């Protein structure tokens with residue numbers, strides 16, 4: 001599992017809880033709140049607390065396994081990254097079924113200079129994600145996996 005290699009490389013211990021969190025996101029293939037993850041993990045790890053979930057999700061975000069998403073009602077969600085920081089890329093989410101996808105196309109470099117001129121800032125990095133409706137939802141399909 002490629003995700004295990006990343007944990008190792010980033011010096012995070014490979015624990016059953018961490019693997020369960022990654023598997024949850026892989027299986028579900030949707031973005032989720034820390035609370036959703038907690039409810040799921042409690043089935044197997046009875047004593048797990050919500051703060052543990054928060055901490056792990058934050059760590060995973062730092063190493064690029066998960067990405068943080070501001071979704072409905074400005075709530076924060078996490079979604080799994082399938083490109084694993086191999087290349088510069090962005091994420092697109094479906095606001096209907098909460099699916100998350102990666103895409104590599106980015107033309108920020110083309111407008112960077114103009115924005116720097118406009119703001120007098122030197123831009124060091126950029127982040128964005130796109131919201132939309134996926135093909136399945138457009139066609140009216142239901143694809144609940146968990």
Ligand SMILES: [Zn+2]
Nearest residue numbers: 081082083102
């Ligand atoms: Zn990604």
Ligand SMILES: [Zn+2]
Nearest residue numbers: 094097134137
């Ligand atoms: Zn959808």
Ligand SMILES: [Zn+2]
Nearest residue numbers: 089090106108
């Ligand atoms: Zn970009």
